Amino acid sequence: MNAISPTLAKMHGRKVTVHYGSKQALFDVDLDVPERMVTALIGPSGCGKSTFLRCLNRMNDVIDGCKVGGEITLDGQDIYDTKLDVVMLRARIGMVFQKPNPFPKSIYDNVAYGPRIHGMASTKGELDEIVRASLEKAGLWKEVKERLDQPGTGLSGGQQQRLCIARAIAVSPEVILMDEPCSALDPIATAKIEELIDELRENFTIVIVTHSMQQAARVSQKTAFFHLGQLIEWGDTEQIFTSPKDERTQGYITGRFG
């Protein structure tokens, strides 16, 4: 595997295995997530890509019978260390899900929720500023600044997803995990999210799971191909999509199986 040098990687996965009960879902995955880049995880349904993504901020902890093995580090620190505060970890590694899931609260409160519970603002003015900056970074500010008190659930699907991204970045995470963030969106809303991902790359490290080859090709710099719980191939996105080394990668991205 063409592992990159440790200094460049924000997160490291070494021999990561996952069992759901007796079923093994991931087999010895070695994958590095380079800093301030977009890493796309692709592969057919059930290949383990979402499972791997969820290992990165310990979302699998909440699933009964799920056992994670191997080592995953963030800036060299083991994230499965028992002394580690999982809530703090998830503040550093945010997540955006497949279906937009705003809280049944106002647009303002959706974004302010994280900073409030983490005590990131001491005055109303500071909190207002965090909310404004997050909505701006998520490319939503202009559309919602006049109606911050209205429910987040009243926005369109694409706006809701950008609200969820604003909510994720409000707590200043270092890494953002995205699990098929555009699968419920139309092409225009998808393009806006993709443009946003490209802008966010300046400040954040992003890992995205996507079923759309074109999307992976468009937004990512590194692509990892999973198949049957194994990491088959990992490399520069351009190389994966023009001349993949493994014939299983070739077969999947050209639509021959999967």
Added chain:
Amino acid sequence: MMPQKAPDHIVKSFDDELRKLREQILAMGGRAEAQFADAINALAKRDSDKAVRVIESDKGIDAIEMLVAQDSLKILALRQPMAKDLREVVAAIKISSDIERIGDYAKNIAKRTLQLNQQAPLKPTGSIPRMGDLAIKLINSVLSAYANDDAEGLIAAWRSDESIDEMYNSLFRELLTYMMEDPRNIGASTHLLFIAKNIERIGDHATNIAETVHFLVHGKPIDETRPKGDTTNVAING
């Protein structure tokens, strides 16, 4: 290394489209090769009728190139091909334009043959067919490599372009001598010189095709410097 024969796509019509693209290129290549061989033959035999047929048949090659361009564009727009499929379409576009140029050069040779046939034969007319045969063999081997999706032996063919370049260099010197010997030879010699240059260019387009086929099969360029034997730019002074 990639398997020589990839399994079919889940969407069958995509396979049909890619197959059709390859067939068009091969048909086009076959025509250009035959046309070029006919042009050389017309020159050697001083056969003006054949030369005229070569000139007329170039339209057929141009028409196939248009079809390849349209079909490639359609595949890019509708299928958004990836990996080998993407290289397949890009290769089709590049190879068809090289073949189209080969056809043009064959046509030009035929046109010059018509001119030459008005004049007394000149001796080097004999060594041009040998040079032509080398170029025909080169075209043939790069097209078979493309047809079989097989880059084995391609590098040997790719290197053989050097011999064509060398023959061109010696022909160039030979024709210069003829022109210096007797100014009445200048007209015919110039035509022969252009014909030799056309063949040399045909060899270059064939090596381009070899490089494209290598990229198509292996996903990376041939990692050697391209053979370059044309030294006539300095010969004129030396």
